[in-house]
């Protein structure tokens with residue numbers, strides 16, 4: 001089996017590592033962070049992602065720590081009039097054969113980490129350069145470490161160095177919008193009742209609020225707010241609560257109550273790219289946000305990265321060691337149209353604002369989807 005280096009231990013990189021290790025590949029993951037932190041963020045995992053996580057053996061663990069709401073509600077920002085309510089819970093599960101879960105992003109990451117060999121996840125390893133040769137790829141890291149692999153998967157996120165190596169330097173596009181987000185104890189609401197899971201749609205801004213634990217004791221919210229001057233992208237940058245509350249003045253009392261109750265908030269500039277012309281080159285392939293970063297308005301960025309990992313594993317299954325470039329081309333040819341469609345649909349930010357045909361997103365099965373033919 002081939003030696004595979006995965007750059008980035010985010011959600012996409014760890015999913016790929018877990019799947020490839022189970023298939024017998026010699027996988028090493030290189031991550032620039034010195035440690036992992038459980039930063040305040042929630043994440044939605046729909047059936048298309050859950051079918052992949054099921055194959056890694058994580059379904060029961062995730063069900064036990066996640067919240068499974070009865071519906072995903074969409075309401076007008078001020079009156080609270082329901083625009084569209086997507087049934088989740090058992091109705092969703094019967095339709096798609098897997099659940100729709102809401103959980104802490106750190107808990108999902110920890111579950112994925114538990115599914116890989118920890119001795120093969122190398123922290124404090126920032127990739128600084130690579131050289132692709134006909135029979136392998138040489139990698140160089142900021143700390144002086146060098147190594148060689150048969151294949152490299154660039155799961156290094158929206159600012160991917162490997163994307164830059166493949167396609168040249170081009171900054172992702174700042175959308176002029178900022179996501180404020182945090183998780184906090186539901187007890188801080190002082191008994192005030194809020195919906196289980198709702199997106200509140202304002203004229204030029206929105207906020208999504210949901211519980212992330214089975215017993216509803218932890219709440220999460222994430223906004224999208226115009227703030228063209230602020231471009232910082234850091235999981236730990238603090239936001240100003242007064243400014244945030246003022247930005248949502250006039251929103252429904254539930255929104256006000258949540259923003260009043262939350263003790264701190266983080267902010268994250270939202271970047272995106274247009275679909276890339278190329279996802280792979282020789283023995284190097286991109287995966288997840290590295291090749292299809294998107295605004296989070298469909299809650300599908302991580303789910304799409306997870307789907308990528310499953311299809312990539314299938315393509316590598318069918319290739320011998322000599323055929324890695326072909327496997328990567330096949331991966332790209334199988335995945336690009338779908339990922340691009342999700343990127344563009346997210347960009348429009350109308351998903352679920354009215355009755356929405358969702359089967360093409362949630363019904364996708366990365367395990368049975370036919371792999372594309374490549375010459």
Ligand SMILES: Cc1cc2nc3c(=O)[nH]c(=O)nc-3n(C[C@H](O)[C@H](O)[C@H](O)COP(=O)(O)OP(=O)(O)OC[C@H]3O[C@@H](n4cnc5c(N)ncnc54)[C@H](O)[C@@H]3O)c2cc1C
Nearest residue numbers: 008010011012032044127156157288289296299301302303
């Ligand atoms: C506000 C917000 C809310 C979201 N909500 C959802 C949701 O509900 N559901 C959903 O599915 N998705 C959601 N997403 C999208 C999701 O977070 C991303 O799409 C997902 O994290 C992408 O995973 P990834 O593994 O491709 O990249 P990342 O998670 O960004 O991981 C990349 C990793 O690579 C490492 N790295 C980068 N450069 C190097 C280097 N040179 N050397 C070594 N390591 C490197 C980074 O440190 C990082 O750990 C949301 C995103 C945002 C911003």
